Amino acid sequence: MTRVAIVGAGIAGIACASRLRDAGIGVTLFDKARGVGGRLATRRVKTKRGEIAFDQGATHFTARSAEFRALVEGWERDELVARWSAAGEDGWVGTPSINTPLKAMARDLDVRLSCPVTALTRGPAGWTLHSEAQRLGEFDIAVIAIPAEQAAPLLSLHDFEMARAAMSVRSYPCWSAMFAFAEPLRGLSDFVRGSGPLACAVRDSAKPGRTPGERWVVQGSWDWSEAHLTHESGSICALLLAELGRLAEYELPHPLHASAHRWLFAQPSGQDRRLLWNADIGLGACGDWLSHGFAEFAWQTGHALGEAIMLSRMSDDAPRPTVIADVP
Numbered sequence: 001m002t003r004v005a006i007v008g009a010g011i012a013g014i015a016c017a018s019r020l021r022d023a024g025i026g027v028t029l030f031d032k033a034r035g036v037g038g039r040l041a042t043r044r045v046k047t048k049r050g051e052i053a054f055d056q057g058a059t060h061f062t063a064r065s066a067e068f069r070a071l072v073e074g075w076e077r078d079e080l081v082a083r084w085s086a087a088g089e090d091g092w093v094g095t096p097s098i099n100t101p102l103k104a105m106a107r108d109l110d111v112r113l114s115c116p117v118t119a120l121t122r123g124p125a126g127w128t129l130h131s132e133a134q135r136l137g138e139f140d141i142a143v144i145a146i147p148a149e150q151a152a153p154l155l156s157l158h159d160f161e162m163a164r165a166a167m168s169v170r171s172y173p174c175w176s177a178m179f180a181f182a183e184p185l186r187g188l189s190d191f192v193r194g195s196g197p198l199a200c201a202v203r204d205s206a207k208p209g210r211t212p213g214e215r216w217v218v219q220g221s222w223d224w225s226e227a228h229l230t231h232e233s234g235s236i237c238a239l240l241l242a243e244l245g246r247l248a249e250y251e252l253p254h255p256l257h258a259s260a261h262r263w264l265f266a267q268p269s270g271q272d273r274r275l276l277w278n279a280d281i282g283l284g285a286c287g288d289w290l291s292h293g294f295a296e297f298a299w300q301t302g303h304a305l306g307e308a309i310m311l312s313r314m315s316d317d318a319p320r321p322t323v324i325a326d327v328p
Ligand SMILES: Cc1cc2nc3c(=O)[nH]c(=O)nc-3n(C[C@H](O)[C@H](O)[C@H](O)COP(=O)(O)OP(=O)(O)OC[C@H]3O[C@@H](n4cnc5c(N)ncnc54)[C@H](O)[C@@H]3O)c2cc1C
Pocket: 007, 008, 009, 010, 011, 012, 013, 030, 031, 032, 033, 036, 037, 038, 039, 040, 056, 057, 058, 059, 060, 061, 062, 115, 116, 117, 118, 145, 146, 147, 150, 174, 176, 219, 263, 265, 266, 267, 286, 287, 288, 289, 292, 293, 294, 295, 296, 298
C-alpha cells in the first residue's frame, strides 16, 4: 500500500489527505502545532469570567467554487459551519470556532501533532521524515503543505524548481489583536473593513454559534503590521485598540482581556492557481502560496494535488504529470 506523509495539517494538507484517504491511500499528517487548522486558528484564553475564544487568524471564508461549496454545504448540514452575512454575501464561519470543520475532517485521519518536520531525506526505501534527531517514519510520497518560506528549505534539496517557486513567493505579516469588553461597543457594525493601519475589525462574538460576551478581533494591515513587526504585543494592543476607538468615535472602555498574535506569514502575494507535483520522486506541494491567500484557494490546491497523486498511482501507463500544473 502506498504511504503518504503530509507536512502541515492546515486546510490544504487536510484537503489533500482527505482526497487520498477516500481513494484508499494511507496518509499520515504531521503538524508542529498542538491542533489542526493552521491559520484557520482559534485562541482560547482563561479569564476570571471563564474561558473565552477568538478566531485569531482567518476571520471567515468563502465558498464560491462548485466543489468547495458542495463540501461546505455538507458541513452546514452537519452544523459545523454557518453563513455569516456580516462578512459578505458569501461569508462562512466554522461553528463554534473557525477551525471546527477541519477538526471534524481530521478525526478520521492519522494526525501527529506537536511534531515539527525539520528535514526530508530520500533513499531506496522512499522518504524519511525527521524531527530534529528523531526519525518520524518512511513513506513513498511526501507532500509539503506549509507556507512558502517554510517550504523552501524542505524542498530545496530534492527539487530545485519547486524550491524556486516557493522562494519567489512573499508572505505578508499581520498583527491580530483580541479584546473582550464588559459591555457591547456602540456605534460599530459587526464587520468593519479597515483602511490605513487597519485591515479589519470584527465583532467575533457576533458570529453564529459563539458564547455570549463582547469580543473583538482587530487586524493590522500588511504595511502597518510590517512596520510594527518587532513591537511588543502590549504596545500592539494599545495601538489597535486606539484604532478601534477611532472607528467607534468615542473613548472605549478598558478591555477585560487584551492580547495580540503576530502572524509572520499571514497571506502570500498570490499567483495563478498551481500545484506542484514531481511524480518521478513522489514529492508534492500545496497551500495558499500556490494560489491566493484565502482558505478556499488553499483547499483547492490540496484537493487538486490529492487528485494528481491519485491519478499518477492508478496507472503506470499514465503520462507523468508535469512538475508544475495548473489547478483545474
Ligand atoms: C490574520 C489572517 C487573516 C486571514 N483572513 C482570511 C480571510 O478573511 N478569509 C480567508 O479565506 N483566508 C484568510 N486568511 C488566509 C487563510 O487563513 C489561509 O489562506 C489558509 O488558512 C492557508 O491554509 P494552508 O493549509 O495553505 O496553510 P496553513 O493554514 O498555514 O497550514 C500550514 C500548517 O503547517 C504547519 N507547519 C508549518 N511548518 C511546519 C513544519 N516544519 N512541520 C510541521 N508542521 C508545520 C503549521 O503549524 C500549520 O498548521 C487569513 C490569514 C491570516 C493569518
